[in-house]
Amino acid sequence: MTQKLHDSAPTxxxxxxxxTAAAIGAALLFLSGLTLTGTVISLVIATPVLVLFSPVLxxxxxxxxxxxxxFLFSGGCCVAALMALSWMYNxxxxxxxxxxxxxxxxxxxxxxxxxxxxxxxxxYGQFAQHKAHEATxxxxx
Numbered sequence: 001m002t003q004k005l006h007d008s009a010p011t012x013x014x015x016x017x018x019x020t021a022a023a024i025g026a027a028l029l030f031l032s033g034l035t036l037t038g039t040v041i042s043l044v045i046a047t048p049v050l051v052l053f054s055p056v057l058x059x060x061x062x063x064x065x066x067x068x069x070x071f072l073f074s075g076g077c078c079v080a081a082l083m084a085l086s087w088m089y090n091x092x093x094x095x096x097x098x099x100x101x102x103x104x105x106x107x108x109x110x111x112x113x114x115x116x117x118x119x120x121x122x123x124y125g126q127f128a129q130h131k132a133h134e135a136t137x138x139x140x141x
Contacts (some may be wrong), residue, residue, distance in 0.1 A: 010018070050057065090097040 087097050087099075091100055092105065
């Protein structure tokens with residue numbers, strides 16, 4: 001029985017790991033408690049000030065938020081356009097950017113469909129021309 005206890009007992013390395021993890025966990029738990037306490041105290045102190053200045057802050061905050069959203073949106077559009085231009089440049093330069101295989105596959109599929117439609121239009125035109133020729137021959141007789 002003591003052999004089983006000895007085999008299942010943690011090694012010194014495992015014990016040190018456990019104690020280190022427990023110490024770090026306790027420190028982080030203490031810091032999260034301090035953060036929560038500081039947040040609650042700040043909210044208690046700031047609430048009367050926010051209520052007092054809300055007639056000024058809210059009308060000033062709405063356009064500020066809208067302007068910030070507009071700047072962020074236009075910046076995002078600018079970044080997206082630059083990325084698209086960079087991708088197109090790399091694709092046209094033959095550098096094979098990510099997604100080039102899918103673009104090539106789509107281009108081939110569109111080309112195949114265009115050829116099929118052209119062939120069908122030619123066949124339908126010949127069919128319509130043949131029917132028109134038959135119709136003029138039957139009316140002439």
